[in-house]
Amino acid sequence: MSGEHVSVRLIGDYARGDANIGTDELWALEAHLENCANCRTRLSDAVETGAPEIASLVTTAWCGLERSLGTATTMPTRRRRPVWLSAWLTPVMAPWLAMTVGVVLIALALDLAGPVFGEVSLVLLLAPVLPLGGVAASWSRGLDPAYELTAATPRAGLHLVLRRTASVLAVVVPALLAAGWPAGVSAAQWLLPCLALTSAALALGGVFGVARAALGLMAVWAAGVLVPSLLTRSESAFLDTDSLPVWGLLLSLGAGVVVIGRGAYTTAPGASR
Numbered sequence: 001m002s003g004e005h006v007s008v009r010l011i012g013d014y015a016r017g018d019a020n021i022g023t024d025e026l027w028a029l030e031a032h033l034e035n036c037a038n039c040r041t042r043l044s045d046a047v048e049t050g051a052p053e054i055a056s057l058v059t060t061a062w063c064g065l066e067r068s069l070g071t072a073t074t075m076p077t078r079r080r081r082p083v084w085l086s087a088w089l090t091p092v093m094a095p096w097l098a099m100t101v102g103v104v105l106i107a108l109a110l111d112l113a114g115p116v117f118g119e120v121s122l123v124l125l126l127a128p129v130l131p132l133g134g135v136a137a138s139w140s141r142g143l144d145p146a147y148e149l150t151a152a153t154p155r156a157g158l159h160l161v162l163r164r165t166a167s168v169l170a171v172v173v174p175a176l177l178a179a180g181w182p183a184g185v186s187a188a189q190w191l192l193p194c195l196a197l198t199s200a201a202l203a204l205g206g207v208f209g210v211a212r213a214a215l216g217l218m219a220v221w222a223a224g225v226l227v228p229s230l231l232t233r234s235e236s237a238f239l240d241t242d243s244l245p246v247w248g249l250l251l252s253l254g255a256g257v258v259v260i261g262r263g264a265y266t267t268a269p270g271a272s273r
């Protein structure tokens with residue numbers, strides 16, 4: 001190499017693929033070419049004049065590439081899902097909601113089969129807590145593979161909590177209404193306790209995480225209402241029409257706590273700690 005740039009002789013040898021260039025010289029040449037546009041241009045010219053067969057090989061390769069690039073299939077555009085589905089439901093909720101509807105149907109079948117549990121209606125006993133299962137599932141970190149992703153979105157927080165809860169109720173409540181009619185259960189008996197317990201789950205969810213709060217309330221309901229009613233074969237006083245004002249109070253209390261503590265849901269892990 002002479003002076004600052006690669007010598008004409010060396011560039012010519014390199015362009016022709018001369019095998020006699022020393023290894024140290026080759027190293028120095030390639031290192032220089034990486035950083036010197038001037039010498040790269042000289043090399044390109046040397047290839048065209050000194051090694052026309054290489055130049056034509058490169059041209060052929062480019063022509064072939066251009067042809068296949070022209071016919072390459074482009075990425076298919078994303079298929080759009082119905083907006084309400086993707087915005088309101090998480091995919092993990094689908095099996096849970098299906099299971100909830102299944103539970104309603106089994107309870108209805110038992111109610112219709114005759115007095116399995118005396119005068120107690122299983123549909124009525126389960127109705128107030130059924131949405132809690134869906135609410136817990138929609139905020140379960142273990143069930144939802146996209147949990148961390150959802151928790152990090154700007155719309156996480158109370159907005160998302162309410163949307164998911166509403167979508168659970170939108171599926172479970174009509175199923176219960178449909179089952180209540182043949183079972184002879186009035187919606188007036190369970191709708192208010194159902195909404196009150198759901199709001200309580202959200203209110204407690206600000207502290208314990210929605211999933212944990214919902215599961216806890218289901219356990220309390222099972223121990224305090226479901227099992228005693230089945231054992232005594234009599235309807236729980238909690239489901240009396242006399243208890244409705246208490247449920248109404250609990251509903252407004254839960255809603256109030258959710259609104260006041262809405263900041264607790266913006267760090268969405270709060271929704272499922």
Ligand SMILES: [Zn+2]
Pocket residue numbers: 004005006032036038039
């Ligand atoms: Zn140079």
